[in-house]
Amino acid sequence: MKRRLALTLGLTSVGVLIAATPAQANTDAWRECSAVYLTPTSGLVVGAVGGGNENIKNSTTLTDVNLSVKDTRADSHHVAIRLVTRRSNGTDHYWSWHSVYSGSGTHDSWLTTATDSGGIKLVWREIAVFEGDSKVGYCYTTPQDT
Template identity: 50%
Template sequence: MKRYLAATAGVMATACLVLTTVSAQPAAAAWRGCTALWSDGFEAPHAAASGGGDQSYTGKNSLADVSLYVKDLRADGHHVAVRLVTRRSDGSNHYWSWHHLYAGEGTDQTWNTTATDSGGIHTVWRQIGIFEGDSLLNSCVTDGESNPQW
């Protein structure tokens, strides 16, 4: 009986150590994406940009390993961009800076960064845009994902 209790205690101690080790890791998110459509008015809307990304949650106010991805799908004279959007704990949205890709059809780019907001990061998504100069012509947004730290 003493051997059984000692073995059980050893297994429990190991399990606690494993659980502690796993829970210390940042919570990773699944990659989410969308496709933005554009029409010049003379044809049906077509896919012009796609993009998305993922991130790791490191707390109620911070993200690590934030990836922002965009791809230009059409030779239409417009450029594409991607940005992070987060919802703060008070319900307001934080629209982060756009990251533009000017290289043309078939090109793509990924930006890797972090994000910290003292107002909290409750929900995370990305906006993919089609631009003419500084004017946003159309966009799509990825599905939002709640921060599991909340």
């Protein structure tokens, strides 16, 4: 009986330790926004919707970074999304744009990673509508602490 009780208590302790161990990766909730711009005929319109989420591996690395953007208007503009992070020294790192050129109703998504030796304190996304190389409308998702 004593042997069985010791084994049960030992297994219970292991279960408590496993349950109390922090997760290796922190998965953030999906965040999105709508990029708007002003037109002479329709006023303020939504040209793109985009967003994403990521796993925070440590203070310098994000894994499973999801970026997704959809063109919502037949306006001859293209839409794009990029990751933005804030470094430990307070400067912002604007990552590369990912664009969709195929027109209204189309979308695309990308899965990537981000590593910055300057640290990553905050993470968010910028979604934009472009006329050529010029941004005509944009939005930022809510920043997430890492």
